[in-house]
Amino acid sequence: MRSAKLYQYQLPMDSGVILRTQRLATREGWIVELRDGDKVGFGEIAPLPEFSHETVEQAGQQAKQLLESWIQAETVDLSQALPSVAFGLSMAMLELASELPKKGNYLVAPLCSGDPDDLIVRLNEMPGEKVAKIKVGMYEAVRDGIVANMFIEAIPEVRLRLDANRKWTPIKAQQFAKYVKPEHRAGIAFLEEPCKTPEDSLAFSKETGINIAWDETVRDEGFEVKAEPGVVAIIIKPTLVGSVQRCMDLVKQAHAIGLTAVISSSMESSLGLNQLARFAEWQTPGVIPGLDTMQLFKAQLETSWPDCDLPKTALSDLEVVWQK
Ligand SMILES: O=C(O)CCC(=O)c1ccccc1C(=O)O
Ligand SMILES: [Mg+2]
Known part of the structure; x- marks a missing residue:
């Protein structure tokens, strides 16, 4: 019944x-x-x-x-x-x-939207791989470049995930890259959607050697997972992408060609976020998910988020x- x-x-x-x-x-x-x-x-x-x-x-x-x-x-x-x-x-x-x-991956990539010093503290406390996510493209591109450089110098083993959300023109993206010393570029695990178009983002990666990831592009009409020079990951936000089956297909296709798939939040409540942590542990084992969004809320719903x-x-x- x-x-x-x-x-x-x-x-x-x-x-x-x-x-x-x-x-x-x-x-x-x-x-x-x-x-x-x-x-x-x-x-x-x-x-x-x-x-x-x-x-x-x-x-x-x-x-x-x-x-x-x-x-x-x-x-x-x-x-x-x-x-x-x-x-x-x-x-x-x-x-x-x-x-x-039942088992979830609650070891999320700390999200820095404010004070970089807070992130340094959290990264130093983080066990294992030190992955952090920083929003870029909100202020001056030069400032973003200096911040990225600073993190990599402060924590040499850091793996930064930067996210420009398609904000930069090719020139702005170049201004950013200019401030990240070539020997530091490997500290950037990937930069999500640097430019307004996927074509410009691909050209940026080719010119700078900085790896990129698709997020918005995954939701573009007709998107297909394919190997492209410089692209190392796809970000999957299930609330924006669709069914669990569609998300699992994307993960499978990404893995088949050696791309990292990152399960990420669309600011679900603690109930949905917990399910995403379980989904991430199951479908993308060993990959730190992009789920550090509980801090943006003032209340939880039904299921508690750890700590x-x-x-x-x-x-x-x-x-x-x-x-x-
Ligand atoms: O991906 C993460 O680590 C956190 C989630 C995040 O950044 C995000 C959450 C909701 C809407 C847009 C975005 C974004 O990728 O910019
Ligand atoms: Mg994004």
């Missing part, structure tokens, strides 16, 4: 969270709960403003329709579903089928907006 519930959540965010052009004061989304006999599975559907093409309302609408068919039918076709809906529902189905392993002291809202405190 199947039953399902859709909960609505709103969680307060840290005051400094800016997404592209807007401040994100509250994170909003839906949690699905699927039950079959004594089995249960949860999933989070949370379109990210400025990144997802669908709104929270559209995702909620579609989730209700698909839940309706899940109650009635054996299988539900998620191939045409909105990415956030496909991800949340497929994750709930995976958990319901007891196919999502996080933020107050927690239980699912039972949320409004159930649909159930069958």
